[in-house]
Amino acid sequence: MSQTHSGRFITFEGGEGVGKSTNIEFAAHWLREQGQTVLITREPGGTVIAETIRNQLLKAHHAEVMDDMTELLLVFAARAQHLNAVIRPALARGEWVLCDRFTDSTIAYQGYGRGLPLAHIEQLKQLVQGNLEPDCTFLLEAPLALGMARARGRADAAGDEIDRFETEQIAFFERVQQGFQQLASASTRFRRIDASQALAGVQHDIECTLKELLAS
Numbered sequence: 704m705s706q707t708h709s710g711r712f713i714t715f716e717g718g719e720g721v722g723k724s725t726n727i728e729f730a731a732h733w734l735r736e737q738g739q740t741v742l743i744t745r746e747p748g749g750t751v752i753a754e755t756i757r758n759q760l761l762k763a764h765h766a767e768v769m770d771d772m773t774e775l776l777l778v779f780a781a782r783a784q785h786l787n788a789v790i791r792p793a794l795a796r797g798e799w800v801l802c803d804r805f806t807d808s809t810i811a812y813q814g815y816g817r818g819l820p821l822a823h824i825e826q827l828k829q830l831v832q833g834n835l836e837p838d839c840t841f842l843l844e845a846p847l848a849l850g851m852a853r854a855r856g857r858a859d860a861a862g863d864e865i866d867r868f869e870t871e872q873i874a875f876f877e878r879v880q881q882g883f884q885q886l887a888s889a890s891t892r893f894r895r896i897d898a899s900q901a902l903a904g905v906q907h908d909i910e911c912t913l914k915e916l917l918a919s
Contacts, residue, residue, distance in 0.1 A: 717842055734913065752788075760774065896908050896909065
């Protein structure tokens with residue numbers, strides 16, 4: 704692990720509609736069956752303050768166009784609160800923290816998607832999280848058309864509006880997908896999961912990695 708703690712920090716990443724929420728619940732259930740204490744959280748969000756930022760960032764369709772740098776700073780503001788109020792204390796207690804998105808999403812969406820300088824994102828990353836990195840990152844991958852269809856179907860079923868990011872053009876998501884692929888190629892903490900296969904196959908692949916982590 705990159706930083707001393709007795710818990711494990713596991714993140715779930717990927718584009719829209721790849722099944723992160725479903726598979727986080729599966730992973731949490733499996734770990735609890737093994738006797739582990741598990742915290743499920745998400746980004747942006749995870750605390751009252753960070754959830755307020757999330758609502759303005761994702762769900763509010765502002766008449767005023769949000770500047771890309773504003774978006775980036777809001778993401779890291781929420782992350783600072785989340786890390787210090789929730790994630791670090793849980794890890795210190797020896798809990799497993801399962802997080803729906805983390806800094807890899809920021810690099811993929813705001814860096815590759817929006818085109819903001821990766822060096823600026825790295826500076827903010829160091830400022831906010833220091834040396835803390837996930838112990839393992841599940842990257843759920845599916846063809847863009849499949850993921851977007853799932854995301855829109857999910858929003859329709861819940862009676863929700865699609866969020867600001869889901870209104871972007873396909874070229875944006877192609878850049879995001881490229882960003883995730885680059886990140887996964889550069890770090891051994893990633894486990895790439897084919898999210899287009901049957902759910903049982905996805906969860907089998909996740910379970911195999913969790914068994915490795917539990918044994919280490």
